Every structure is written in C-alpha cells, then in structure tokens.
Amino acid sequence: MDKVVNDFTFNIATANGTGSQSANLILLHTMFEMGVPVSGKNLFPSNISGLPTWYIVRVSEAGYQAPGDRTHIQVLMNKATWADDLAKLEPGSVVIYNSDVKLPVERDDVIAYPVPMTKIARGLNPKLARMIANIVYVGAIAEVVGIDQAKLEKAVAKQFKGKASAIELNVTALNLGREYVKENFEKLDPYHLEAREKNPDSFLVEGNEAAALGSIFGGITMLSWYPITPSSSLAEGIISHIPQLRTDADGKVTCAVVQAEDELAAAGMVVGAGWAGGRSMTCTSGPGISLMSEFIGLAYFSEVPGVIWDINRVGPSTGLPTRTQQGDVSLLYEAGHGDTKHIVLFPGTVEECFEFGWRAFDYAERYQSIVFGFSDLDLGMNFWACNGFDYPDRMDRGKVLHTQEELDEIENYGRYRDVDGDGICYRTLPGSGLKPVLTRGTGRDEDGVYSEDPATYVATMERLKNKINGSRTALPQPLLREEVEQEVGIIYYGSMENTIQEIDDQLEETGRKVSQCRVRALPLSPGVEEFVANHETIIVLEANRDGQMYGILRKELPIDLVPRVHSVAYSDGLPPRARVYSDKVLEKLVEVGA
Amino acid sequence: MTIKLNIIELPKSDYQGGPSSLCPGCGHDQISSVIINAAWENGIAPENIAKMSGIGCSSKTPAYFLGKSHGFNTLHGRMPSVTTGANVTNKKLQFIAVSGDGDTASIGIGQFVHAIRRNLNMVYIIENNGVYGLTKGQYSATVEKGSAKRKSEPNEQPPIDLCAMAINLGCTFVARSFSGAKKQLTSLIRAAMSHRGTAVIDVISPCVTFSNNDESFRSYGYVKDNELELHSYDYIPHFESLEEVEIPEGEFQDITLFDGSTLRLETIDSNHDPSDPVAALSHIHKAETEERHVTGLLHYNPGTKTLDEWLDLSDTPLADLAEEQLRPSEADLASLLAQFRE
Numbered sequence: 035m036d037k038v039v040n041d042f043t044f045n046i047a048t049a050n051g052t053g054s055q056s057a058n059l060i061l062l063h064t065m066f067e068m069g070v071p072v073s074g075k076n077l078f079p080s081n082i083s084g085l086p087t088w089y090i091v092r093v094s095e096a097g098y099q100a101p102g103d104r105t106h107i108q109v110l111m112n113k114a115t116w117a118d119d120l121a122k123l124e125p126g127s128v129v130i131y132n133s134d135v136k137l138p139v140e141r142d143d144v145i146a147y148p149v150p151m152t153k154i155a156r157g158l159n160p161k162l163a164r165m166i167a168n169i170v171y172v173g174a175i176a177e178v179v180g181i182d183q184a185k186l187e188k189a190v191a192k193q194f195k196g197k198a199s200a201i202e203l204n205v206t207a208l209n210l211g212r213e214y215v216k217e218n219f220e221k222l223d224p225y226h227l228e229a230r231e232k233n234p235d236s237f238l239v240e241g242n243e244a245a246a247l248g249s250i251f252g253g254i255t256m257l258s259w260y261p262i263t264p265s266s267s268l269a270e271g272i273i274s275h276i277p278q279l280r281t282d283a284d285g286k287v288t289c290a291v292v293q294a295e296d297e298l299a300a301a302g303m304v305v306g307a308g309w310a311g312g313r314s315m316t317c318t319s320g321p322g323i324s325l326m327s328e329f330i331g332l333a334y335f336s337e338v339p340g341v342i343w344d345i346n347r348v349g350p351s352t353g354l355p356t357r358t359q360q361g362d363v364s365l366l367y368e369a370g371h372g373d374t375k376h377i378v379l380f381p382g383t384v385e386e387c388f389e390f391g392w393r394a395f396d397y398a399e400r401y402q403s404i405v406f407g408f409s410d411l412d413l414g415m416n417f418w419a420c421n422g423f424d425y426p427d428r429m430d431r432g433k434v435l436h437t438q439e440e441l442d443e444i445e446n447y448g449r450y451r452d453v454d455g456d457g458i459c460y461r462t463l464p465g466s467g468l469k470p471v472l473t474r475g476t477g478r479d480e481d482g483v484y485s486e487d488p489a490t491y492v493a494t495m496e497r498l499k500n501k502i503n504g505s506r507t508a509l510p511q512p513l514l515r516e517e518v519e520q521e522v523g524i525i526y527y528g529s530m531e532n533t534i535q536e537i538d539d540q541l542e543e544t545g546r547k548v549s550q551c552r553v554r555a556l557p558l559s560p561g562v563e564e565f566v567a568n569h570e571t572i573i574v575l576e577a578n579r580d581g582q583m584y585g586i587l588r589k590e591l592p593i594d595l596v597p598r599v600h601s602v603a604y605s606d607g608l609p610p611r612a613r614v615y616s617d618k619v620l621e622k623l624v625e626v627g628a
Numbered sequence: 629m630t631i632k633l634n635i636i637e638l639p640k641s642d643y644q645g646g647p648s649s650l651c652p653g654c655g656h657d658q659i660s661s662v663i664i665n666a667a668w669e670n671g672i673a674p675e676n677i678a679k680m681s682g683i684g685c686s687s688k689t690p691a692y693f694l695g696k697s698h699g700f701n702t703l704h705g706r707m708p709s710v711t712t713g714a715n716v717t718n719k720k721l722q723f724i725a726v727s728g729d730g731d732t733a734s735i736g737i738g739q740f741v742h743a744i745r746r747n748l749n750m751v752y753i754i755e756n757n758g759v760y761g762l763t764k765g766q767y768s769a770t771v772e773k774g775s776a777k778r779k780s781e782p783n784e785q786p787p788i789d790l791c792a793m794a795i796n797l798g799c800t801f802v803a804r805s806f807s808g809a810k811k812q813l814t815s816l817i818r819a820a821m822s823h824r825g826t827a828v829i830d831v832i833s834p835c836v837t838f839s840n841n842d843e844s845f846r847s848y849g850y851v852k853d854n855e856l857e858l859h860s861y862d863y864i865p866h867f868e869s870l871e872e873v874e875i876p877e878g879e880f881q882d883i884t885l886f887d888g889s890t891l892r893l894e895t896i897d898s899n900h901d902p903s904d905p906v907a908a909l910s911h912i913h914k915a916e917t918e919e920r921h922v923t924g925l926l927h928y929n930p931g932t933k934t935l936d937e938w939l940d941l942s943d944t945p946l947a948d949l950a951e952e953q954l955r956p957s958e959a960d961l962a963s964l965l966a967q968f969r970e
Contacts (some may be wrong), residue, residue: 192970237968253954253963255946256716258709279956279964286942289948292711292935295742302702302709302739309700309710310678311947312717313954328703385704422965429844429951463697463947464716466677470689474701484691 038224040070042106044091044175047119049112051083053165056193057172058089060204061181062417063189065093068182069232070505073099073532074417075609076331080263080355080572086115093227099418100533103613106225108178109171111151113137114196120144126506128223130174132167142358145223147215154210158203166207173211180226183212220563223234235421241413241529242587244420245343246271248391250279251426254341255312256290256307258303264411265317265345271506281575282343301326304340304404309473310436311463313395317407319344320362321351323369330404331370332475334498335451337459339350339398339432348607357607358411360528363582367407373495375502377509378406379557382531386554387413388423390510401505402458410577412609413529433460441468457501478545502557507624509555512562516549523549523569524619527583530575536612537575541619548573548619553583558590571628572599573619577610579603600626635671643668647694655807655833656686656755660693662810663724663753666817667694678714678721682707682736685762686833688757694724705736711750714934718945719936723750730760733769733788740790744797744826746935751820752828754790755807757835765837792912793928794828795905799897801827802927803879804907808832809923816925825934832921834884902928 044061047055055076062074070350073092079085090101105123110131117137118460120129125143134152151174169190176186187205194200246268249257259269273291276295280289290307292301300316307314318326323344333340346362346597348354366378377397379390390407398405425576433454436443441462449457449471455478462468471482479485516523531552566572566587574584581601588596602618631639634799639653648657679699681687687707702710711723723784732740732754743752758771767783769777775783794802796945801823805813813831820827900907907928915922941948 112683172902235969239968247964251955253951255949255954256713258713279960282942284943284955286940288942288946288953290936290939290941290946292712292716292746292939295738298706299709299712299739300744302706303716305702305708305711306700306713306715307717308713310714310717310721312713314713314717329706332703408867423961425961426955429955431951462698463718464714465675465721465945466698467696470675470696470698472679472701475703476701531793543765585850 035224035519037224037226038106039228040093040095040230040386042093042225043104043190043311044089044107044109045094045105045119046089046109046171047112047115047285048087048089048168049083049114050079050081050085050087052111052168052567054087054111054168055091056614057168058091059417060169060173060186060189060193060499061175061190062232064176064186065091065227066236066238067185067232069230070227071095071097071419073419075101075412076416077608078204078356080352086112088115088142091436096539097535098612100536100612101609102197103611107175110174111135111168111171114307116575128178128225130171130178130459131557132171136151144474146172147178147219149211150209154214155207158207158210162203166203167286169204169207170211173208173213174215177212177215178221178223179225181227182229188302206439233421236415236419240267240415240417240422241381241383241387241409242268242345242415243271244387244423245391245407245409245414246419247275247423248388249341249395250275250289251388252395253313253429254289254293254315254395256303258292258294258300258313258314258316260294260297260300260316260318260322262297262319262322264321264347264415265319265343267415268317268343268345278411288297294345297322297325301329304342305329305338306400308333308338308340309464309466313341313399314339315341315343315395317345319345319347320349320353320365323362323365327369327371330376331372331374333404334374334376335372335425335475336473337402337461337498338473339395339402341394341398341405341407343407343409345414346408349607354607356411358529358609360410360530360606361409361575361605362578362581363408363556363576363578364585366408367586373499376404376406376556377401377498377502377505378408379510380408380527380554380556381413382528382552382554383422384413384418384420386510389426392426393510396430397505397509400430400458400535401501402432402461403502408528410529413532416609418532420550433458435460435462435468436466438468443478450479451480452497456504457499458504462510480492506557509557509559511559512554512565513552514550514561514565516568517547519547520549521553522546522571522573522574522623524573525551525553525565525583525587526575527553530577533610533615534575537616537619540616542622544619546623556586558586563588563591563595566599570598571623571626573602573622574599575602575615575619577603577605579605634668636673638668638674640664640668642696643694645695647692648689648692650685650688651837654685654835655757655831656689657692658807658830659726659753659755659809659813659833660689662813662817663693666814666821667724668812670818670821672722672821676720677724678718678723680707680711680714680723680725680750681733684725684728684731686758686834687731689726689755689950690965705731705734706739707731707750708736708739708752712743712746712748715748715750716936716939716941716946717759718947719749719941720945723748724753724756724821725750726753727759728819729754729756729768729770729790733790737769737788741793741797742800744794744828747825748802749824749934749936750826752826753817754828754830755833756790756830757833758787759835761835761837775880789912789916790828790830791908791926793911795908797934798929799828799927800825800929800932801925803827803829803925804832804921804923805829806832806921806923812923819925824931825930845887902926905929
C-alpha cells in the first residue's frame with residue numbers, strides 16, 4: 035500500500051461537555067508544532083453538555099484549510115452518532131474507536147483499531163474517566179500516524195497551563211493509549227505524519243482573539259457587549275488583555291468594559307462613548323445587529339463614530355446558532371431605517387482580523403459613522419496559522435476641534451457644515467465648551483439646529499452619501515489574483531479566503547483558469563468594477579442562500595456590466611468545503627454558457 | 629443695575645436655552661427653568677454639563693435649557709445607555725438627563741433599571757404626566773387606575789411607581805416633586821447635581837393638553853390640592869461661606885452630600901429618615917392608598933461606588949488620553965507575539 039503522507043483528514047466524534055475540546059486542541063497544536071500544515075474545525079452544538087460534537091482536523095501539505103471532501107481517519111467516541119458516522123466512511127478509511135462503548139463496527143472494508151479507552155481511563159481515575167478517555171484517543175492517534183511524543187507532551191503542558199497533576203495524569207493517559215495500539219495492532223493503514231521544518235514565527239490563533247488584540251492596539255476606550263455565540267470570545271479576549279496591556283502607571287484602566295443588559299443598550303453605549311470622544315466598540319452576531327439597528331441609523335444620521343463586530347452565525351432568528359454563514363452582509367450594509375449605507379470591513383485571515391481591528395477605529399472617527407467588522411464563526415472561533423501581526427500606523431482621530439484657535443480657523447463653523455468638500459464636517463466634544471450642539475436624530479441644518487425644511491434634509495442626505503462614497507478608495511482595497519486569460523473571475527470575501535485556493539485548484543483540474551478578487555470592504559472599491567470589466571464572466575461566491583454580495587454588485591455596478599455577473603451562493607452551516615463550491619461554480623459556468 | 633453673577637461669575641443668561649415649542653403652560657417648561665436656576669446657582673460651568681434625553685415631549689426640553697452645554701437627544705427609552713457610554717468616556721462631565729414616563733416607565737424601563745443598578749453618575753429627571761403627548765394622548769404606564777380620558781376607555785391597570793421601583797433597586801438618591809413646586813424642585817435638583825451616583829427625581833408635571841381633567845391624579849388642580857409635602861429644604865452649597873447653624877432638635881435634619889455640600893431638610897414629618905428605604909416605601913404606599921403624592925427626598929444613600937469608580941478608570945477621562953496612552957507599545961506587541969510562539 036502506498037504511503038499517504040501529510041494529506042488526510044480526521045473526524046473525531048464526541049459528546050459536548052466531555053472535555054474533548056482539550057484533547058482535540060492538544061492534537062492540533064502538536065501537529066502544528068511538528069511543522070505540518072494543519073487546520074481544525076470545531077462543529078459543536080448549541081448545548082452545554084451531551085449533544086454530538088465533531089472536530090475535523092485537516093492535514094494538508096498543500097496548505098488547504100477547508101475541512102476536505104472526506105474523512106480518512108474516524109474516531110468514534112459517541113454512541114449517538116456512531117452508526118451514522120460509520121456509514122459515511124469510504125472504503126479503506128481508518129476507524130479508531132472506544133471498544134468499551136460496546137457498539138458494533140460491522141464494516142469489513144475499513145481498518146479498525148478498537149481501544150478500550152474507558153477501561154484505561156478508569157484505571158487511572160474512575161471519577162474523571164469520561165474526560166481522560168479523550169486523551170487516550172489522542173495517544174492512540176499519535177501511535178497510528180506517528181506523532182512526536184515530546185511535542186505532544188509540550189502541548190499537554192501548554193493546554194493545562196503548567197498544572198503539574200493535570201499534566202501528569204494526561205501524559206500517562208496518552209502513553210497508555212499509545213502503548214495499547216503498539217502492543218495490539220500492526221499498522222495496516224497508509225496514513226503517516228511526517229515532521230516538517232516549522233516557521234519559528236508561526237503560531238495558531240483564533241480570529242476572535244486576533245480581532246480582540248487588534249482592538250486593544252487600536253486604542254479601544256470602551257467595550258460594551260451582550261453575550262452571544264459566536265462573538266463572546268472576542269469580548270472576553272479584549273477583557274483578558276486589559277490588565278496587561280491597558281492599565282496606566284497608577285494601575286487604572288484605559289478601557290472601560292460594560293456588560294450590557296441587551297444589544298440595544300450595548301449599541302447605545304457605543305454611540306454615547308463615540309459622541310463623548312472615545313473609541314467605542316461592541317461585538318455581536320446577527321440577532322444583536324437587528325436589535326442595534328435603530329442606534330446604527332441614529333449614528334449614521336447624527337454622525338457619531340463607533341465600531342461593531344458581527345461574528346456571523348446562521349440565521350434568521352436563532353437559526354443554527356453554532357454554525358457559520360455569511361448571511362448578514364446586506365443587513366449590515368443598510369442597517370437602520372430610511373436611507374443608510376455603512377462601512378463594512380471583511381477580514382479573510384487572522385492577520386486581517388488584527389489589522390481591521392485597529393483600522394476600524396480610524397475609519398469610524400474619520401467618517402464619523404458606524405464601521406462594521408464582519409467575521410464569522412468559522413474564522414472567529416477556529417484556530418488558524420499566523421506569522422504575526424504588524425504594528426499599527428499612527429492613529430487617525432478624524433476631524434475633531436480641540437481648541438478655540440482650531441475653531442477660529444474655520445470660517446462660519448457649523449457642526450454639519452462641509453467646509454472641506456469631502457462631506458466630513460468638524461466636530462467638537464462635550465466638555466470642550468466649543469460650539470456646543472444638541473446632537474439628535476431629528477432633522478437639522480448645517481449649524482445643528484432643528485429643521486424639517488425639505489431642501490435642508492436633501493442636502494444633508496446627499497452629503498452623507500458623498501461622505502461614505504469617499505471611503506471607497508481609502509478602505510482596504512480588493513486583493514486580486516488575475517489570470518492572463520481573464521475569462522472567468524471569482525469575487526469572494528471574508529473567510530472564504532481559506533477555501534478559495536482549493537476551489538481554484540479543483541477548477542483548474544477541469545481546465546478552467548479563473549482570476550480571483552477578494553472584496554475587503556464595503557462600499558465597494560472602484561477596483562472591483564475594474565475587475566468585473568476585465569473579465570467576461572464573473573461568479574460571486576459566498577456562503578449564504580441569496581447571494582447578498584451579488585445583490586450589492588448588481589445594484590452598484592454600471593448596468594452594462596451586470597449581465598456578466600452571476601451568483602454562486604450556498605450555505606449549510608458548515609465551514610465551506612471546496613468541492614461543494616467548485617462543483618457549483620462549474621454548474622453555473624455551464625448554465626451561463628461560459 | 630449690575631447683572632447678578634454666580635460663584636464662577638457667569639450670568640444666568642449663560643444657562644438659558646432656545647425658545648420652547650411645548651404647549652403654553654406645560655409643566656415641563658417650569659422644570660426647564662428650574663434646571664437653569666439650579667445649574668446657575670450651583671455654579672457649574674456650562675461646558676462641564678452634558679444634557680441627555682430620550683424621545684417625547686420631555687426629551688425635547690434639552691433644547692430649551694443650557695444652550696452652552698453639549699447635549700444628546702437620543703432614542704426612545706435609550707437615553708441611559710447613551711449616557712453610560714458617555715459617562716465612562718468622560719467621567720468629569722455632569723450628566724443632566726431628562727426623560728418622560730413613556731420614555732422611562734414603558735419603552736425604556738430596562739435601561740432605567742440598569743442605570744440604577746450600575747449607579748451611573750447622573751441626574752435622572754422624569755417629567756411624569758401619565759400620558760403620551762406627542763402621539764396625542766394615550767395612557768402611559770404611570771397613569772393611575774380609573775383615570776378616564778376623553779378619547780379612551782378608563783384605565784384599568786395599576787400604575788408603575790418609579791420612585792418605589794428605584795428605591796427597591798438600590799438607587800442612591802430618590803425624590804419626588806411637582807413642576808409647580810419651584811422652591812422644592814430647585815433644592816432637589818441642586819442636591820441631585822451634588823450627589824455622586826444615580827439621582828432619580830420623579831417630577832409630576834401635568835399635561836395641560838391631554839391630562840388636565842381635574843379628577844386625574846396628575847392634573848394641575850388635583851396635585852395642587854392634594855400634595856403632601858414630606859420635606860422642604862434650604863440648600864447650602866459648600867462653596868458659600870455661610871456658617872452652619874445648629875439646628876434645633878426635632879425640627880431639621882442635615883445631610884452631608886458627597887462633595888461636602890449640605891442638604892438641609894426642614895422636616896414636616898419628623899419620623900422620616902431618608903436613609904431608611906423601607907420607611908420611604910411605606911410613605912409612598914401610604915400616600916398612594918390615600919390618593920396623595922408624597923414629595924421630597926424620599927431616599928438617600930451616599931457613598932456607594934459609581935460605575936466609573938468600580939471600573940477603576942484612569943484619572944484622566946478616557947476621551948482625553950493621547951495615542952501613547954491608548955495604544956500599547958511595539959515592545960508590548962513583540963512580547964505578546966513571543967508568548968504566542970512559545
């Protein structure tokens with residue numbers, strides 16, 4: 035049998051709340067430390083304990099980070115999904131299973147390694163047996179594919195943060211799992227893990243942690259938040275770094291954190307803090323955005339800066355609350371009532387989660403408006419390889435007048451008078467005593483005085499439109515990878531970045547060479563229009579049902595370009611698998627005759 | 629004739645606002661003029677005040693007072709959250725907030741509750757008339773049972789008493805007054821401005837247009853005839869050089885406020901101790917059963933940490949911190965990355 039080296043996928047089926055996440059992270063981190071390109075996806079239920087959970091580890095020399103098309107090594111721990119998980123396996127797959135579960139593995143076309151995991155775990159500590167059994171499977175896997183023991187032990191120590199007793203127990207369990215496999219089985223499968231030279235700069239980090247650090251380095255002064263999966267870890271990330279990174283010489287904090295009573299209040303606090311001159315932020319998911327929408331509209335119209343991160347989950351309503359989607363794009367772009375248009379940033383990598391984390395505050399203060407960071411459960415809550423974060427540029431605090439002299443330099447100052455012609459007016463802050471104004475959502479004139487005059491309203495709305503349009507060239511520009519042929523171009527965004535290369539390679543195997551354009555911000559850059567104009571057929575690829583970015587493009591592109599733009603939109607809640615999307619792209623290209 | 633100046637040498641005109649667009653005779657306008665007086669008499673610089681409001685007749689009034697202060701007329705029922713964000717960003721501002729009974733007791737009751745729970749450092753004035761004015765006269769949640777308006781069926785639901793609610797939530801300053809009781813209201817607002825923490829003042833402010841049938845609990849005529857005054861006071865700011873007089877036993881009670889200023893209570897009902905929340909609640913309850921209003925400082929509990937205090941925010945308001953104070957250094961980033969790479 036030919037050896038398969040560093041190119042296979044594990045699927046580990048456990049029950050939620052049994053401690054399997056620790057075991058899975060130990061596995062992931064160990065492989066990563068061996069220099070093997072690896073990615074992990076946690077498919078977890080909306081539940082505290084008991085419901086099924088799967089952890090998918092993709093090992094890919096090519097660097098593919100999507101879950102892959104099939105499972106090569108299945109770990110069975112969970113009764114509830116046992117038969118189903120087993121039935122899905124392709125012939126030749128490996129099954130490592132807990133033989134104490136006493137469920138049959140009645141397939142003679144798979145390679146089975148039964149290990150009495152519960153018995154081994156009970157022998158160590160009867161009370162913690164359920165949890166320890168998970169570490170036993172890590173040991174069994176380590177022996178089957180050949181994982182470095184020293185690196186495994188280092189990962190255990192890191193996972194249990196140096197707690198000696200926990201480390202000892204887990205290392206013993208690992209070794210027992212490993213020994214059992216060594217003594218009882220001959221290796222019959224082809225899957226081997228081989229160490230590679232690891233980039234010493236690289237590490238694994240979750241998107242939410244990266245965005246949290248970006249916010250901390252962006253000088254966030256207030257975080258208000260209401261817990262909601264999958265955004266809570268972003269808020270908790272910020273909170274965890276404040277003691278170390280955001281306390282002053284007197285030990286006092288320079289970033290306030292308020293856990294709000296609901297998302298309405300969280301948004302209100304963002305608006306209040308932005309109005310008072312702070313760098314304010316909240317993070318939430320789709321249901322929270324709905325509740326925040328009145329405030330988002332108020333901030334747009336009264337021109338108050340603020341940052342809101344949406345870590346997208348599957349909606350509408352509770353939807354699939356622990357699954358991923360790009361389903362809030364149109365909601366964010368036009369949140370509020372009446373005419374609005376908001377800046378939305380789409381990080382595609384953890385590096386960009388950090389970068390857009392700090393840039394969001396600069397854009398919010400520059401444009402005196404709400405800026406959204408758009409991430410999703412896949413990017414936010416899974417671990418991704420990263421080589422480091424670049425230190426931010428100098429802050430842009432926007433057009434704020436701090437002194438009488440600065441005020442005097444402006445002829446005929448008014449809070450809402452556009453003196454520079456870019457639609458952005460100068461503001462003064464409460465406490466400054468400079469040209470106070472009663473900020474409000476009600477119509478006002480250029481001096482901020484109440485007005486319902488039709489011409490004044492129209493002038494305000496046109497200026498707001500110009501202001502936001504002015505950001506098109508200043509926001510993160512699209513990243514292009516263009517083919518010489520320029521026949522087909524794919525437009526995509528956000529976490530799809532982590533699947534696009536595999537999709538591209540699969541398309542290329544069929545003879546299709548496609549260019550790529552990754553949109554990184556709304557409103558759209560002129561570069562996107564240029565990309566569309568340069569290609570005969572455009573596919574807009576996204577993880578939702580209706581093609582939300584496609585809709586925005588149709589609305590904003592010149593009418594003569596619209597016929598060449600087509601939508602491939604699909605979302606089932608799981609992180610995008612390349613094959614699903616490449617098949618749909620091919621179908622669409624056939625359908626439109628490209 | 630010289631113009632009278634306050635302690636920081638500003639004329640009262642520096643505290644005035646624009647012309648009111650409320651109905652002529654509206655109690656809310658009387659409250660606005662009391663706010664102007666109180667701020668001027670307390671000698672607070674207008675630039676150090678932030679005026680906050682929600683939506684409704686009452687919430688329009690920040691346009692009519694303190695024209696030299698920044699203000700934010702926010703969303704319906706959401707003034708407390710905006711004030712929370714502004715407060716943690718600039719804790720040196722004096723927040724004077726105006727809300728109504730619809731804004732506070734219905735749509736905004738959650739934010740009202742949580743502002744109190746956080747002991748947000750603000751003056752929270754409710755201009756309470758039991759009616760939605762801007763939408764033309766619907767009942768609010770503070771309207772008394774049995775109230776009959778011309779356009780509606782009689783109200784069958786019990787009212788929410790915002791003072792009782794605030795006391796139960798641990799609010800550190802709870803008072804009730806009447807828009808026509810200028811002297812008492814001025815004292816209460818001045819005291820509230822000196823208090824650190826959430827100071828709730830529920831001001832009965834009859835609606836001249838929609839709620840002035842005399843049998844209504846909150847009509848001008850009814851309140852005038854039935855008001856039960858618990859205390860009347862003489863407020864002595866700490867920066868005035870008046871010596872404290874010794875108060876004859878049983879007639880007065882002095883309360884020292886957070887900033888050192890003193891509130892003198894001329895006690896009518898000498899049994900009431902404002903530090904006792906249960907006594908305050910029973911006064912409210914008794915007044916309610918006897919269909920009267922008890923006014924005055926009902927509950928006062930100084931010395932509780934405010935939100936900005938328990939957050940342990942830097943001494944300089946966060947809004948005034950420079951980039952160097954807000955952004956960790958390159959060395960910080962390097963050591964953080966080193967930790968990740970361990």
